[in-house]
Amino acid sequence: MSEQIAHYSPGTHPDMPAPASIVGLRGWLQQNLLSSPLNIGLTIISLYLVYIIVPPILSWGFIDADWRGETREDCDRVGACWVYIRIWFKQLMYGRYPVTELWRINTAYIVLILAFIPLFIPGFRYKHWIGVFLLFVYPVFAFVMFHGDTAGLEIVETPLWGGLFLTLVIAVTGIVASLPIGIVLALGRRSNMPVVRALCVAFIELWRGVPLITVLFMSSVMFPLFMPEGMHFDKLIRALVGVMLFSAAYMAEVVRGGLQAIPKGQFEAAQAVGLSYWKLMGLIILPQALKIVIPGIVNTFIGLFKDTTLVLIIGLFDFLGMAQAVATNPDWLGFYVEGYVFVACGFWIFCFSMSRYSQHLERKLHTGH
Amino acid sequence: MAADPDPLSVPTAAPPAKPAVWNDPAWRALFFQVVVVGFVILVAVFLVKNTLNNLERQGIASGFGFLNSTAGFSIGETLIPYHEENTYGRTFLVGLLNTIWISVWGVMLATILGFIVGVARLSTNWLISKISMVYIEILRNIPLLLQIFFWYFAVLRPLPGPRQSLSLGDGFFLNNRGMYFPDPVLEDDFWLVTAAIIVSVAVFFVVRRWAHIRQDRTGQQFPVFWFGIGLIIGVPLLMFFAAGSPLHFDYPALKGFNFTGGSVMSPEFFALWLALSTYTAAFIGEIVRAGILSVSHGQTEAAYAVGLRRGPTLRLVIIPQALRVIIPPLTSQYLNLTKNSSLAAAIAYPDLVLVFAGTTLMQTGQAVEIIAMTMAVYLTLSLIISTIMNWYNNKMALVER
Numbered sequence: 001m002s003e004q005i006a007h008y009s010p011g012t013h014p015d016m017p018a019p020a021s022i023v024g025l026r027g028w029l030q031q032n033l034l035s036s037p038l039n040i041g042l043t044i045i046s047l048y049l050v051y052i053i054v055p056p057i058l059s060w061g062f063i064d065a066d067w068r069g070e071t072r073e074d075c076d077r078v079g080a081c082w083v084y085i086r087i088w089f090k091q092l093m094y095g096r097y098p099v100t101e102l103w104r105i106n107t108a109y110i111v112l113i114l115a116f117i118p119l120f121i122p123g124f125r126y127k128h129w130i131g132v133f134l135l136f137v138y139p140v141f142a143f144v145m146f147h148g149d150t151a152g153l154e155i156v157e158t159p160l161w162g163g164l165f166l167t168l169v170i171a172v173t174g175i176v177a178s179l180p181i182g183i184v185l186a187l188g189r190r191s192n193m194p195v196v197r198a199l200c201v202a203f204i205e206l207w208r209g210v211p212l213i214t215v216l217f218m219s220s221v222m223f224p225l226f227m228p229e230g231m232h233f234d235k236l237i238r239a240l241v242g243v244m245l246f247s248a249a250y251m252a253e254v255v256r257g258g259l260q261a262i263p264k265g266q267f268e269a270a271q272a273v274g275l276s277y278w279k280l281m282g283l284i285i286l287p288q289a290l291k292i293v294i295p296g297i298v299n300t301f302i303g304l305f306k307d308t309t310l311v312l313i314i315g316l317f318d319f320l321g322m323a324q325a326v327a328t329n330p331d332w333l334g335f336y337v338e339g340y341v342f343v344a345c346g347f348w349i350f351c352f353s354m355s356r357y358s359q360h361l362e363r364k365l366h367t368g369h
Numbered sequence: 370m371a372a373d374p375d376p377l378s379v380p381t382a383a384p385p386a387k388p389a390v391w392n393d394p395a396w397r398a399l400f401f402q403v404v405v406v407g408f409v410i411l412v413a414v415f416l417v418k419n420t421l422n423n424l425e426r427q428g429i430a431s432g433f434g435f436l437n438s439t440a441g442f443s444i445g446e447t448l449i450p451y452h453e454e455n456t457y458g459r460t461f462l463v464g465l466l467n468t469i470w471i472s473v474w475g476v477m478l479a480t481i482l483g484f485i486v487g488v489a490r491l492s493t494n495w496l497i498s499k500i501s502m503v504y505i506e507i508l509r510n511i512p513l514l515l516q517i518f519f520w521y522f523a524v525l526r527p528l529p530g531p532r533q534s535l536s537l538g539d540g541f542f543l544n545n546r547g548m549y550f551p552d553p554v555l556e557d558d559f560w561l562v563t564a565a566i567i568v569s570v571a572v573f574f575v576v577r578r579w580a581h582i583r584q585d586r587t588g589q590q591f592p593v594f595w596f597g598i599g600l601i602i603g604v605p606l607l608m609f610f611a612a613g614s615p616l617h618f619d620y621p622a623l624k625g626f627n628f629t630g631g632s633v634m635s636p637e638f639f640a641l642w643l644a645l646s647t648y649t650a651a652f653i654g655e656i657v658r659a660g661i662l663s664v665s666h667g668q669t670e671a672a673y674a675v676g677l678r679r680g681p682t683l684r685l686v687i688i689p690q691a692l693r694v695i696i697p698p699l700t701s702q703y704l705n706l707t708k709n710s711s712l713a714a715a716i717a718y719p720d721l722v723l724v725f726a727g728t729t730l731m732q733t734g735q736a737v738e739i740i741a742m743t744m745a746v747y748l749t750l751s752l753i754i755s756t757i758m759n760w761y762n763n764k765m766a767l768v769e770r
Contacts, residue, residue, distance in 0.1 A: 199405065209748040221736040306510075336522045348507070
């Protein structure tokens with residue numbers, strides 16, 4: 001025998017490479033796609049599913065799509081007609097807001113983004129001032145910018161607001177206003193005073209038990225009845241009131257979850273050092289509880305963001321409402337799909353990134369074991 | 370036992386002075402609650418007074434009398450007979466039944482789809498798991514209303530007319546008037562088959578109980594499952610053929626410009642049903658996945674170690690424990706689906722919101738009564754669903770001693 005047989009003392013044998021069936025492409029395929037006859041069958045079925053779904057979508061959306069041109073004649077209708085989206089882009093984004101005044105919305109967007117950037121810088125020291133700015137100064141600033149009538153800005157009535165801009169206005173107002181109301185309701189629900197508790201439970205369960213659309217109907221038809229004669233609110237305000245009440249109830253439940261997660265010792269310790277109720281809540285309990293429920297708040301926000309589309313039923317032209325409205329333009333009839341796909345992509349990007357962010361926060365805030 | 374005076378005891382301090390009334394928690398609470406109640410009453414009085422004023426100014430009589438007046442509009446899809454001369458009360462009933470109808474169908478399809486998606490998400494097959502992930506991430510991040518619009522305006526409405534219907538196999542046709550499918554027609558002797566089903570189900574329960582008792586006593590198992598399948602499917606089937614197949618199908622057929630015969634599912638219902646159930650299925654999928662993952666792997670290993678095979682492990686060990694985690698969030702998905710069915714109003718499926726809170730409100734102007742009734746209906750439906758699911762949850766819950 002010409003081959004030499006090496007002798008190793010125990011524990012000195014060099015590591016051998018892993019067998020080919022568990023490493024590399026082949027190993028991966030074998031483990032993940034072809035591990036058993038059933039899996040082979042499932043893989044074939046899934047490949048077929050992918051084959052019948054993905055290529056047609058790609059060729060419709062990209063390969064056969066029409067990107068250039070100004071009129072519907074530039075689209076051959078084999079693929080998607082993105083010309084349509086380009087022509088109506090301003091309407092989808094800003095509604096019927098006057099074109100000469102669009103800089104106002106854009107400025108407010110830019111200020112918002114600039115204010116948000118430091119929040120993502122770890123170790124930035126003045127985050128709470130930015131929070132104060134965003135919660136108290138920015139809404140006033142944004143309202144002045146959007147609505148005008150002061151600071152020499154031309155007035156733009158709310159019926160002209162629309163598109164993605166209106167969606168953002170409703171969603172952000174809803175969430176910003178619902179958080180404090182929700183906190184108060186959650187505290188009320190856990191209060192020792194039976195009357196306060198009963199009122200809060202009734203309020204929360206009422207709004208959580210009915211669909212948003214009935215709340216919007218209510219705020220659009222009953223709100224005018226509730227107000228004294230001659231007092232008039234525009235449609236947007238009424239919708240906002242509905243959205244706020246509705247999301248406050250959901251927010252209250254999220255905050256309650258956080259309150260329940262705080263160990264009783266925290267309450268007792270705070271009481272033992274002589275803190276009053278509001279100091280106990282404001283300094284000890286709420287900071288911890290709210291931190292726990294940030295992912296829940298983000299999730300509520302995602303839900304609210306998607307639900308804002310319902311305002312189109314009471315006649316506001318939000319992102320989806322605008323897509324629906326331009327699809328009935330006589331020159332551009334029959335482009336529903338393009339509009340929906342565009343709006344869907346818009347919503348998807350917002351919601352997906354928020355849900356990823358909330359998952360990231362969940363991991364980051366998971367400071368337990 | 371009387372306490373002896375203890376020489377080591379510390380003399381007790383005098384009891385603390387009674388706090389001033391404004392520092393006494395009990396009095397404070399009482400005061401605060403009185404203030405809150407007073408405030409709520411003030412707001413309520415303010416609102417009611419304004420409402421009464423406004424109603425009087427608009428010349429609308431309040432009360433539920435309007436329910437007895439003639440509606441005067443027709444409704445496309447009804448589960449109970451309805452025509453224009455019926456009252457608003459009947460309109461309410463029609464809308465309510467349609468809401469329940471779509472919710473029940475939606476819950477069924479969403480549950481089936483959701484469980485498939487959730488299990489697929491956990492599959493060891495990479496492709497299957499990724500497809501299901503893409504499904505979940507796409508569907509749950511797009512507003513439901515947009516999905517309903519998509520199915521209705523972009524898929525079902527642009528379909529060709531009845532003459533160019535798409536044929537989906539034997540007797541199924543899809544066109545812009547909806548989905549046509551064969552209608553089963555029961556003949557006179559069909560009651561024999563119904564009776565056979567009832568009897569075999571009853572027998573099955575008796576046998577199951579007997580098998581259970583016998584296993585407890587002797588340890589011997591009885592193949593209840595296969596016996597049950599054989600009994601419940603086999604016996605009625607035998608009876609069906611013995612009675613001379615007392616069932617035939619009424620196939621839809623193209624006559625002139627439209628189909629006659631068979632049943633039809635309207636595009637509105639179809640779009641709403643598809644959108645509601647695929648959307649909710651994405652959420653249910655995630656819930657199912659989380660539920661199954663919550664059962665620790667040790668449970669599976671322990672079950673294998675005591676000699677259970679894969680089927681019984683799933684059925685007796687994993688699923689009962691996973692269900693405990695799944696049921697509470699599943700309940701809230703069912704509630705969401707029911708509430709979301711109100712989006713029907715956007716594509717004119719005649720549910721409660723459309724025919725009652727929409728059309729009836731426009732015609733009568735009885736905003737307060739109608740909105741209150743609509744909200745009460747949804748609250749009641751929510752309450753019923755959560756009661757049923759709570760009952761089921763309690764049944765499945767861990768029995769702790």
